[in-house]
Amino acid sequence: MGKRYWLVKSEPGVFSVSDLKVSENKTTFWDGVRNYQARNYLRDEMKIGDEVLFYHSNTVPAAVVGYCKIVKEGYPDHTAFEKESAHYDPKSDPHKPVWFMIDIKLIKEFKTAVTLEEIKGNPKLQNMKLVQRGNRLSVMPVSKEEFDEIVGKGTK
Numbered sequence: 001m002g003k004r005y006w007l008v009k010s011e012p013g014v015f016s017v018s019d020l021k022v023s024e025n026k027t028t029f030w031d032g033v034r035n036y037q038a039r040n041y042l043r044d045e046m047k048i049g050d051e052v053l054f055y056h057s058n059t060v061p062a063a064v065v066g067y068c069k070i071v072k073e074g075y076p077d078h079t080a081f082e083k084e085s086a087h088y089d090p091k092s093d094p095h096k097p098v099w100f101m102i103d104i105k106l107i108k109e110f111k112t113a114v115t116l117e118e119i120k121g122n123p124k125l126q127n128m129k130l131v132q133r134g135n136r137l138s139v140m141p142v143s144k145e146e147f148d149e150i151v152g153k154g155t156k
Contacts, residue, residue, distance in 0.1 A: 004050045005147040006041070007064070007130060008104070009057040009138045017054050017065045017109050026106040027071060030139075031079045032087040034099065038139040043074040043100040045141075052104055053142060053150055055130070056113075063113035064150050072103035110154030124149045 008030060010016065020028055033039055046052075052068040076097035079087035092098050119125045129140045142150075 004045065004047065005052075005142045005144055006046060006050060006070075007053040007055055007140050007142050008068075009055045011058045012056045013059075016056065017106065020054070020066075020068070020104075020106045021109060023106075027103055029072075029077075029101045029103050031077050031101045033077070033101065033138055034087065034089070035137060035139075038137050039098070039100055041139045041141070042102050046070055046074060046102050046139075048073055051107075051147060053147060054104075054106070057138075061113070061115040061117065063115040064110070064119070064154060065113045066106060066109040066154070067147075067151055068104040068106050070102050071105045074100040074102055077101040108151075108155065112154055112156060114150050114153045118153070119150070122149065 020026060033042055048070055050070045052070060053064045054066045054068055055064050056062060077087070077099040079085040080089040080092035080097070080099040081094050082088055089099060119128065120131050125131065125146055128142060128146050129135050
Protein backbone atom coordinates (compact mmCIF):
# COMPACT_ATOMS: atom_id res chain seq x y z
CA MET A 1 0.00 0.00 0.00
CA GLY A 2 1.31 3.46 -0.91
CA LYS A 3 1.35 6.65 1.05
CA ARG A 4 -1.84 7.45 2.95
CA TYR A 5 -3.35 10.65 4.25
CA TRP A 6 -4.84 11.42 7.64
CA LEU A 7 -6.36 14.11 9.81
CA VAL A 8 -5.59 14.42 13.53
CA LYS A 9 -7.49 16.69 15.91
CA SER A 10 -6.15 18.58 18.89
CA GLU A 11 -7.66 21.27 21.04
CA PRO A 12 -5.34 24.29 20.72
CA GLY A 13 -5.50 24.86 24.49
CA VAL A 14 -4.06 21.36 25.00
CA PHE A 15 -1.59 21.19 22.09
CA SER A 16 -1.60 23.56 19.12
CA VAL A 17 0.25 23.83 15.85
CA SER A 18 2.22 26.64 17.54
CA ASP A 19 3.30 24.16 20.23
CA LEU A 20 4.38 21.73 17.53
CA LYS A 21 6.29 24.48 15.73
CA VAL A 22 8.45 25.11 18.81
CA SER A 23 8.89 21.41 19.71
CA GLU A 24 12.37 19.95 19.20
CA ASN A 25 12.77 19.29 15.46
CA LYS A 26 9.11 20.39 15.09
CA THR A 27 8.29 16.82 16.14
CA THR A 28 6.11 15.32 18.86
CA PHE A 29 4.38 12.11 19.84
CA TRP A 30 0.62 11.98 19.30
CA ASP A 31 -0.60 10.57 22.61
CA GLY A 32 -3.81 10.27 24.59
CA VAL A 33 -6.02 8.66 21.93
CA ARG A 34 -8.55 6.54 23.83
CA ASN A 35 -10.90 5.38 21.09
CA TYR A 36 -10.43 1.88 19.69
CA GLN A 37 -11.01 2.75 16.02
CA ALA A 38 -8.58 5.70 16.21
CA ARG A 39 -6.14 3.46 18.12
CA ASN A 40 -6.33 0.90 15.31
CA TYR A 41 -5.37 3.57 12.78
CA LEU A 42 -2.41 4.62 14.95
CA ARG A 43 -1.29 1.07 15.67
CA ASP A 44 -1.93 -0.65 12.34
CA GLU A 45 -2.31 1.75 9.44
CA MET A 46 -0.40 5.00 9.90
CA LYS A 47 3.08 4.60 8.40
CA ILE A 48 6.29 6.64 8.15
CA GLY A 49 5.96 9.15 5.31
CA ASP A 50 2.15 9.34 5.45
CA GLU A 51 0.92 12.93 5.49
CA VAL A 52 -1.32 14.35 8.19
CA LEU A 53 -3.62 17.37 8.36
CA PHE A 54 -3.41 19.09 11.77
CA TYR A 55 -6.88 20.20 12.89
CA HIS A 56 -7.71 22.52 15.79
CA SER A 57 -10.93 21.25 17.36
CA ASN A 58 -13.21 22.57 20.08
CA THR A 59 -12.34 26.16 19.23
CA VAL A 60 -13.83 28.97 17.16
CA PRO A 61 -13.28 28.55 14.36
CA ALA A 62 -12.42 24.87 14.20
CA ALA A 63 -9.95 24.55 11.32
CA VAL A 64 -7.12 22.70 9.64
CA VAL A 65 -4.05 24.78 10.48
CA GLY A 66 -1.16 22.89 8.92
CA TYR A 67 0.20 19.57 7.80
CA CYS A 68 2.74 17.06 9.06
CA LYS A 69 4.46 13.80 8.19
CA ILE A 70 4.56 10.65 10.25
CA VAL A 71 8.14 10.07 11.36
CA LYS A 72 7.59 7.12 13.73
CA GLU A 73 4.99 4.39 13.37
CA GLY A 74 2.67 3.17 16.12
CA TYR A 75 4.22 2.27 19.46
CA PRO A 76 2.81 1.92 23.01
CA ASP A 77 1.43 5.16 24.47
CA HIS A 78 3.42 5.53 27.68
CA THR A 79 0.92 8.05 29.11
CA ALA A 80 -1.53 5.17 29.65
CA PHE A 81 0.84 3.79 32.32
CA GLU A 82 1.61 7.10 34.11
CA LYS A 83 -0.72 7.66 37.08
CA GLU A 84 -0.09 11.41 37.00
CA SER A 85 -1.05 11.66 33.31
CA ALA A 86 -4.46 12.92 32.21
CA HIS A 87 -4.39 9.96 29.80
CA TYR A 88 -3.73 7.31 32.49
CA ASP A 89 -5.65 4.05 31.99
CA PRO A 90 -5.53 1.83 35.10
CA LYS A 91 -6.49 -1.23 32.98
CA SER A 92 -3.53 -0.73 30.65
CA ASP A 93 -0.65 -3.18 31.02
CA PRO A 94 2.86 -2.21 29.80
CA HIS A 95 3.44 -5.88 28.86
CA LYS A 96 0.27 -5.98 26.75
CA PRO A 97 -0.36 -2.36 25.71
CA VAL A 98 -3.81 -1.30 24.60
CA TRP A 99 -3.11 2.29 23.54
CA PHE A 100 -0.68 3.44 20.87
CA MET A 101 0.77 6.66 19.49
CA ILE A 102 2.81 7.89 16.53
CA ASP A 103 5.32 10.70 16.08
CA ILE A 104 4.58 13.55 13.69
CA LYS A 105 6.75 16.34 12.33
CA LEU A 106 5.35 19.69 11.23
CA ILE A 107 5.95 20.32 7.54
CA LYS A 108 4.03 23.55 7.14
CA GLU A 109 1.79 25.78 9.20
CA PHE A 110 -0.90 27.23 6.94
CA LYS A 111 -0.90 30.91 6.03
CA THR A 112 -4.68 30.70 6.13
CA ALA A 113 -6.53 28.22 8.33
CA VAL A 114 -9.10 26.15 6.44
CA THR A 115 -12.19 26.32 8.63
CA LEU A 116 -14.74 23.58 9.19
CA GLU A 117 -17.34 25.90 7.65
CA GLU A 118 -15.23 26.23 4.47
CA ILE A 119 -14.72 22.46 4.36
CA LYS A 120 -18.47 21.85 4.70
CA GLY A 121 -19.13 24.36 1.92
CA ASN A 122 -16.59 22.90 -0.51
CA PRO A 123 -18.20 20.40 -2.94
CA LYS A 124 -14.83 18.61 -3.31
CA LEU A 125 -14.83 17.85 0.43
CA GLN A 126 -18.42 16.68 0.93
CA ASN A 127 -17.41 13.04 1.50
CA MET A 128 -14.75 13.74 4.13
CA LYS A 129 -15.21 11.73 7.31
CA LEU A 130 -14.74 15.01 9.20
CA VAL A 131 -18.08 16.34 7.94
CA GLN A 132 -20.07 13.12 8.21
CA ARG A 133 -22.71 13.06 10.93
CA GLY A 134 -21.66 11.35 14.11
CA ASN A 135 -17.97 11.12 13.22
CA ARG A 136 -16.08 12.44 16.23
CA LEU A 137 -12.86 10.48 15.85
CA SER A 138 -9.66 12.35 16.71
CA VAL A 139 -7.73 10.41 14.04
CA MET A 140 -9.23 9.66 10.63
CA PRO A 141 -8.21 8.87 7.07
CA VAL A 142 -8.63 11.42 4.27
CA SER A 143 -8.23 10.88 0.55
CA LYS A 144 -5.28 12.29 -1.39
CA GLU A 145 -7.73 14.59 -3.21
CA GLU A 146 -9.15 15.90 0.09
CA PHE A 147 -5.65 16.37 1.48
CA ASP A 148 -4.47 18.22 -1.64
CA GLU A 149 -7.58 20.44 -1.71
CA ILE A 150 -7.11 21.51 1.92
CA VAL A 151 -3.34 22.02 1.61
CA GLY A 152 -3.96 24.08 -1.55
CA LYS A 153 -6.40 26.34 0.30
CA GLY A 154 -4.21 26.68 3.38
CA THR A 155 -0.96 27.50 1.61
CA LYS A 156 -2.31 30.17 -0.78
